[in-house]
Amino acid sequence: MTPPSDDASSGRGTGAYAGPAKRATILDVAAAAGVSRQTVTRAMNAMPGIRRETRQRVQDVARELGYTPSRFAKGLVQGARTSVGLSIPDLTNPYYPAFASSVVELATQRGWHVVMDDYGHGGATGAESVEHLAPQVDAVIGYLGGATDEAQAVLGRRPLVVLDQPAGSASGRISFDYGHAAQAALGHLQARGCRHLAYIDRADSEAGRATVAPGHRGERGHASGSAQEVVTARGQAFARSAAAAGVVLAVSVSPESAADARQVTRRLLEEHPRTDGIVVFNDLMAAGALKALAESGRAVPADCAVIGMDGIPLGELLTPELTTLALDLREVGRAAVELLDGLLTGSIEPGGPGSELVLRHRLVLRQSA
Amino acid sequence: MTPPSDDASSGRGTGAYAGPAKRATILDVAAAAGVSRQTVTRAMNAMPGIRRETRQRVQDVARELGYTPSRFAKGLVQGARTSVGLSIPDLTNPYYPAFASSVVELATQRGWHVVMDDYGHGGATGAESVEHLAPQVDAVIGYLGGATDEAQAVLGRRPLVVLDQPAGSASGRISFDYGHAAQAALGHLQARGCRHLAYIDRADSEAGRATVAPGHRGERGHASGSAQEVVTARGQAFARSAAAAGVVLAVSVSPESAADARQVTRRLLEEHPRTDGIVVFNDLMAAGALKALAESGRAVPADCAVIGMDGIPLGELLTPELTTLALDLREVGRAAVELLDGLLTGSIEPGGPGSELVLRHRLVLRQSA
Numbered sequence: 001m002t003p004p005s006d007d008a009s010s011g012r013g014t015g016a017y018a019g020p021a022k023r024a025t026i027l028d029v030a031a032a033a034g035v036s037r038q039t040v041t042r043a044m045n046a047m048p049g050i051r052r053e054t055r056q057r058v059q060d061v062a063r064e065l066g067y068t069p070s071r072f073a074k075g076l077v078q079g080a081r082t083s084v085g086l087s088i089p090d091l092t093n094p095y096y097p098a099f100a101s102s103v104v105e106l107a108t109q110r111g112w113h114v115v116m117d118d119y120g121h122g123g124a125t126g127a128e129s130v131e132h133l134a135p136q137v138d139a140v141i142g143y144l145g146g147a148t149d150e151a152q153a154v155l156g157r158r159p160l161v162v163l164d165q166p167a168g169s170a171s172g173r174i175s176f177d178y179g180h181a182a183q184a185a186l187g188h189l190q191a192r193g194c195r196h197l198a199y200i201d202r203a204d205s206e207a208g209r210a211t212v213a214p215g216h217r218g219e220r221g222h223a224s225g226s227a228q229e230v231v232t233a234r235g236q237a238f239a240r241s242a243a244a245a246g247v248v249l250a251v252s253v254s255p256e257s258a259a260d261a262r263q264v265t266r267r268l269l270e271e272h273p274r275t276d277g278i279v280v281f282n283d284l285m286a287a288g289a290l291k292a293l294a295e296s297g298r299a300v301p302a303d304c305a306v307i308g309m310d311g312i313p314l315g316e317l318l319t320p321e322l323t324t325l326a327l328d329l330r331e332v333g334r335a336a337v338e339l340l341d342g343l344l345t346g347s348i349e350p351g352g353p354g355s356e357l358v359l360r361h362r363l364v365l366r367q368s369a
Numbered sequence: 370m371t372p373p374s375d376d377a378s379s380g381r382g383t384g385a386y387a388g389p390a391k392r393a394t395i396l397d398v399a400a401a402a403g404v405s406r407q408t409v410t411r412a413m414n415a416m417p418g419i420r421r422e423t424r425q426r427v428q429d430v431a432r433e434l435g436y437t438p439s440r441f442a443k444g445l446v447q448g449a450r451t452s453v454g455l456s457i458p459d460l461t462n463p464y465y466p467a468f469a470s471s472v473v474e475l476a477t478q479r480g481w482h483v484v485m486d487d488y489g490h491g492g493a494t495g496a497e498s499v500e501h502l503a504p505q506v507d508a509v510i511g512y513l514g515g516a517t518d519e520a521q522a523v524l525g526r527r528p529l530v531v532l533d534q535p536a537g538s539a540s541g542r543i544s545f546d547y548g549h550a551a552q553a554a555l556g557h558l559q560a561r562g563c564r565h566l567a568y569i570d571r572a573d574s575e576a577g578r579a580t581v582a583p584g585h586r587g588e589r590g591h592a593s594g595s596a597q598e599v600v601t602a603r604g605q606a607f608a609r610s611a612a613a614a615g616v617v618l619a620v621s622v623s624p625e626s627a628a629d630a631r632q633v634t635r636r637l638l639e640e641h642p643r644t645d646g647i648v649v650f651n652d653l654m655a656a657g658a659l660k661a662l663a664e665s666g667r668a669v670p671a672d673c674a675v676i677g678m679d680g681i682p683l684g685e686l687l688t689p690e691l692t693t694l695a696l697d698l699r700e701v702g703r704a705a706v707e708l709l710d711g712l713l714t715g716s717i718e719p720g721g722p723g724s725e726l727v728l729r730h731r732l733v734l735r736q737s738a
Binding site: 090091092094096097098100101104105108109113114115116117118121122124132133136258287288291294313314316317318319 | 459460461463465466467469470473474477478482483484485486487490491493501502505627656657660663682683685686687688
């Protein structure tokens with residue numbers, strides 16, 4: 001659990017620590033081999049995206065100069081492994097164990113050890129989670145909510161990779177293109193002939209489970225007192241996308257559980273009985289929406305189509321099987337792990353080029369829409 | 370993350386460490402108050418099962434003697450919290466995140482910090498998981514497979530609470546009464562009038578996904594070449610229970626996933642088309658069995674009833690909703706956390722009375738049986 005040190009002499013690897021003097025750095029190897037720093041990382045880690053001859057040349061140069069990437073050196077010299085903290089807010093939402101499993105699998109393949117913190121119990125924050133993990137880890141990957149700056153301050157120069165958090169000063173960041181997702185879903189529903197669309201957003205966790213306050217969105221054509229404002233970044237993307245396409249979107253807000261979403265969908269169908277297409281904040285809540293539609297005697301998708309979001313395995317077990325805006329969770333895990341690797345080896349500068357990755361959802365068509 | 374020390378002078382708390390000399394121990398308080406060691410623990414931790422006057426008397430005596438339970442002392446003196454490692458083999462099986470979430474919630478309520486290790490990737494064992502966690506934790510709770518002795522050796526005198534592992538030398542143990550579960554499920558199916566019963570067991574993880582070898586169970590009345598031997602403790606309980614009741618049970622074995630169980634169920638229905646009642650190793654695999662039954666045109670439960678096992682939230686989202694042998698996951702988490710607390714405070718001796726808890730499943734009737 002010592003910090004990485006291979007980038008010491010460059011004097012600009014803000015994500016790395018000072019190492020032994022005179023040791024060959026990644027920059028020495030890059031200069032001698034006539035390649036970029038990133039290419040050295042790829043070559044030393046047998047990653048794709050590099051020609052075989054280039055990999056061989058870089059590895060030869062590295063051997064000549066006595067350069068060893070820090071995590072190999074650590075393993076050889078100290079028997080220690082890179083230890084990565086993984087902060088997730090709620091294991092009961094099946095997205096998070098699926099994401100975590102992907103990160104752990106890919107990190108394990110690199111010889112890293114992952115310790116996980118399921119921090120959402122008892123009102124703890126993402127920053128507190130990082131504080132707990134900090135004494136034991138070389139870096140953190142996490143869904144931290146809004147606590148990015150505080151968490152990075154706790155870690156100092158150790159890398160922090162945050163997901164789904166566009167603001168703040170994390171050394172690395174994985175974001176999602178919700179505008180693209182919204183267009184794909186709304187476009188698909190319109191192409192199916194759906195004319196009365198609804199979006200069920202997740203209630204802000206701050207607002208608590210019992211306080212789903214109605215808002216007013218008269219300008220979107222819903223003068224009903226129960227029309228609500230979108231709350232999340234996903235919801236905002238759907239509202240913007242609908243407005244841009246001239247589509248009226250009935251918005252409901254539900255706490256993040258299948259049972260709550262079932263109730264909210266029931267009310268939505270009472271107030272907007274002609275609803276024929278629903279997009280739901282995530283797959284777990286979409287499972288509740290499917291239950292409410294079945295209860296109301298509506299056939300899915302014939303009477304009302306449903307699209308979820310996340311792409312977790314649950315969707316395939318539902319009846320009808322859930323059409324969803326899917327993230328490739330292996331891809332998300334891989335992006336987080338590769339970004340962290342770049343930050344640890346110094347091939348990516350914290351906050352610099354390549355430190356933010358934007359991933360897109362793919363509309364996976366199953367039975368529900 | 371220093372070890373607990375309140376039981377030092379007793380000289381027999383093998384789960385506790387030597388603490389500072391002359392400090393009042395839990396036994397001093399118990400003797401002075403005229404109560405058992407366990408009652409002192411209950412009183413000091415405001416746990417139920419103790420009269421108010423007794424609690425007050427014990428707390429008064431403790432104050433006089435200057436006794437403080439170790440984890441409070443640690444918090445006061447060092448600002449450190451008890452750190453508990455949680456080893457689980459596979460986050461993609463929804464049982465484990467549900468169990469882990471329960472443990473984390475209840476441990477957090479006690480002021481403990483939990484770090485989790487999802488160890489099943491890349492062929493790692495439960496013992497390796499405990500090795501990774503050991504440098505950072507005061508104790509471990511885990512599903513370790515058969516690695517109990519090795520894991521306890523790694524932890525030395527620090528407590529280890531294992532689940533679903535009847536053999537080995539762990540300081541604490543939570544077991545499940547599968548005989549009770551099997552009787553409840555088979556009895557319910559027989560009472561429904563099911564006459565052609567099947568049990569789908571989980572393939573041994575050692576056997577790998579591709580090697581579900583057929584066995585021969587001619588003595589149970591299945592001469593077919595595809596009849597198989599049960600593999601797991603659950604499966605053995607079902608086989609014993611069926612034999613005792615004179616019930617013929619067709620056994621199939623499936624790798625632990627919904628998709629695999631769907632395939633195996635499809636074959637089962639081809640080879641035993643009159644099957645009218647199926648019990649499945651767990652809820653996740655039962656979800657696959659429901660899919661196979663729907664594909665085959667069978668109505669559940671009218672043509673064939675299905676019972677799962679575990680009681681995870683997934684079961685309620687399926688169609689039809691899954692009847693299951695449910696563990697109360699909050700109860701399992703509470704049992705693990707309270708047992709560990711007793712081992713940490715010294716109110717329970719490792720391997721002694723009260724160090725093994727046996728929990729029972731409850732048959733939760735929903736729609737599928």
